Amino acid sequence: MTQGGVKTRASFPSTEWFEAVRSLVNSDEQYRRIGTCDAVVGVKVPDRQKYYLLTFEAFECSEVKESTEQEVDNADFWLEAPFEKWKELITNVKDNGKADLHHTLNTIDLEDPQGFARSRDGYKRDLFYRFNQSFQYFFDLSSKIETTFPN
Amino acid sequence: MAISPDVLEKLTTEEDLPELDLSWLNPQDGHKVTATRVRPGRRGLTLDEVEAGREVPEHSINYSLRPRDARGRDNVPRAGMYYPSKSDTWSENSRLLYEEAVQRQWSSATDIPWNTIEPLPDDLERAMCQLCTFLTEVEFIAGDAPGQWLPKINPDYYETKLFLLTQIMDEARHLDVFRKRALANGGGLLSEGQSGPALRSILDAKDFTEMSAIMHVFAEGFVQSLFRTGEYISQNEAEKTIYRLCAQDESRHLGFGVMHLKYVVESQPWRREELHHYLDQVEGPLSLDIQFGTSAATPFFDEAIIILAGGGRKNIDVGVQRLLAVRRRQINEYMHRLDVAGLPERRDRMNVVLKAFLDPPAN
Numbered sequence: 001m002t003q004g005g006v007k008t009r010a011s012f013p014s015t016e017w018f019e020a021v022r023s024l025v026n027s028d029e030q031y032r033r034i035g036t037c038d039a040v041v042g043v044k045v046p047d048r049q050k051y052y053l054l055t056f057e058a059f060e061c062s063e064v065k066e067s068t069e070q071e072v073d074n075a076d077f078w079l080e081a082p083f084e085k086w087k088e089l090i091t092n093v094k095d096n097g098k099a100d101l102h103h104t105l106n107t108i109d110l111e112d113p114q115g116f117a118r119s120r121d122g123y124k125r126d127l128f129y130r131f132n133q134s135f136q137y138f139f140d141l142s143s144k145i146e147t148t149f150p151n
Numbered sequence: 152m153a154i155s156p157d158v159l160e161k162l163t164t165e166e167d168l169p170e171l172d173l174s175w176l177n178p179q180d181g182h183k184v185t186a187t188r189v190r191p192g193r194r195g196l197t198l199d200e201v202e203a204g205r206e207v208p209e210h211s212i213n214y215s216l217r218p219r220d221a222r223g224r225d226n227v228p229r230a231g232m233y234y235p236s237k238s239d240t241w242s243e244n245s246r247l248l249y250e251e252a253v254q255r256q257w258s259s260a261t262d263i264p265w266n267t268i269e270p271l272p273d274d275l276e277r278a279m280c281q282l283c284t285f286l287t288e289v290e291f292i293a294g295d296a297p298g299q300w301l302p303k304i305n306p307d308y309y310e311t312k313l314f315l316l317t318q319i320m321d322e323a324r325h326l327d328v329f330r331k332r333a334l335a336n337g338g339g340l341l342s343e344g345q346s347g348p349a350l351r352s353i354l355d356a357k358d359f360t361e362m363s364a365i366m367h368v369f370a371e372g373f374v375q376s377l378f379r380t381g382e383y384i385s386q387n388e389a390e391k392t393i394y395r396l397c398a399q400d401e402s403r404h405l406g407f408g409v410m411h412l413k414y415v416v417e418s419q420p421w422r423r424e425e426l427h428h429y430l431d432q433v434e435g436p437l438s439l440d441i442q443f444g445t446s447a448a449t450p451f452f453d454e455a456i457i458i459l460a461g462g463g464r465k466n467i468d469v470g471v472q473r474l475l476a477v478r479r480r481q482i483n484e485y486m487h488r489l490d491v492a493g494l495p496e497r498r499d500r501m502n503v504v505l506k507a508f509l510d511p512p513a514n
């Protein structure tokens with residue numbers, strides 16, 4: 001994402017980072033063409049005590065916000081991984097322009113015995129698979145952001 | 152050629168207007184065209200929006216093609232013998248899933264990055280082709296089965312009919328995309344499976360709920376896991392995309408089945424034992440696969456997954472471990488969906504071989 005020719009810089013995890021991706025998604029015609037996507041998705045970075053809620057409605061990501069773990073537990077499903085794994089995922093997307101074969105959301109999910117996508121509701125967790133192309137596209141667009149990672 | 156004077160007169164003379172009925176313009180029940188208009192929402196003008204506030208009858212004696220809410224007429228020929236109760240075929244998410252399916256269609260010709268497929272080692276290419284051969288075969292069943300039930304869905308519950316039609320389109324696309332993958336890189340279609348009793352029983356189902364429980368919830372749940380596994384073990388971006396898109400479609404079918412089962416359990420609780428009986432019938436053959444290490448669908452199916460998951464025939468051990476991990480995930484997710492559907496007791500009643508894979512219940 002460029003503003004006046006300057007790429008957006010944002011630190012992960014932060015509301016600014018998710019806002020930057022949200023902004024990219026909402027102005028991306030290709031994202032719309034994938035089709036409607038309706039889900040409330042949580043993001044957990046437990047070792048940094050960071051929690052976010054991403055709301056996907058119709059053809060856009062309508063809201064991102066920092067949240068509590070309890071609120072994220074009530075999302076349709078949440079994506080949970082330690083900070084280093086998130087860093088690996090986002091760095092891989094940046095380096096390749098999109099996730100390579102070993103860093104897609106689904107692959108990370110199947111490699112983790114506990115799962116990357118988790119939910120308290122078996123039906124709602126299936127939204128991760130039902131809209132997987134949209135969520136993958138969301139994270140792939142983060143390649144257009146200059147992401148920094150706090151120590 | 153000359154035109155006769157009679158014909159000429161007919162052509163130049165206005166015919167008398169026939170006497171019109173027009174009773175439909177002013178029905179006796181006095182419906183008025185009101186100023187209430189439905190506006191498109193963020194998803195466009197969806198069925199949920201136009202149907203908001205409209206009741207769906209619990210029972211129907213509609214045997215013609217009368218659309219719901221239309222006035223019936225006498226002497227209309229019967230068009231079919233439909234299920235008479237909403238509970239028989241209803242799912243609360245069918246409108247949503249229909250609209251979603253229409254929005255999220257994709258093309259195997261243009262949405263798959265076919266140019267990312269490159270020559271693979273023979274064992275990996277053949278394993279992928281064997282998997283695709285099996286999946287092509289499975290998709291015949293997945294398309295034929297819902298097609299059999301369309302004529303039995305009451306027009307008063309048209310949402311189910313629409314959903315099944317999208318499923319048939321989805322399965323057609325899956326059939327074609329797996330065939331294309333098998334043929335795209337030199338491997339070709341390999342061994343036909345010996346379609347086992349679990350798959351055959353889908354076509355043999357005698358009741359819609361039986362079909363939905365064993366196809367949508369059981370079989371498609373497992374196939375969805377299989378597609379996700381396919382994405383996991385893909386060798387290129389084209390295969391990744393194929394399996395990811397197919398898993399999305401499959402999840403809609405699964406979602407319909409879970410919510411249909413839930414609706415039946417809640418509205419016809421006396422059918423609980425019947426539902427367990429259907430699940431008993433399909434869990435058995437899968438448990439045999441797991442016990443003896445072969446698939447009822449084809450003995451080569453698991454082997455193909457093992458080769459792909461291990462990265463080749465030299466890493467059989469790794470492939471077996473990954474297959475078992477996927478199997479554990481499959482069975483736990485199956486149980487979680489049955490929890491949502493209102494059949495938590497399945498945890499105790501599940502086939503013992505499958506039950507061995509279950510994690511302890513969440514508190």
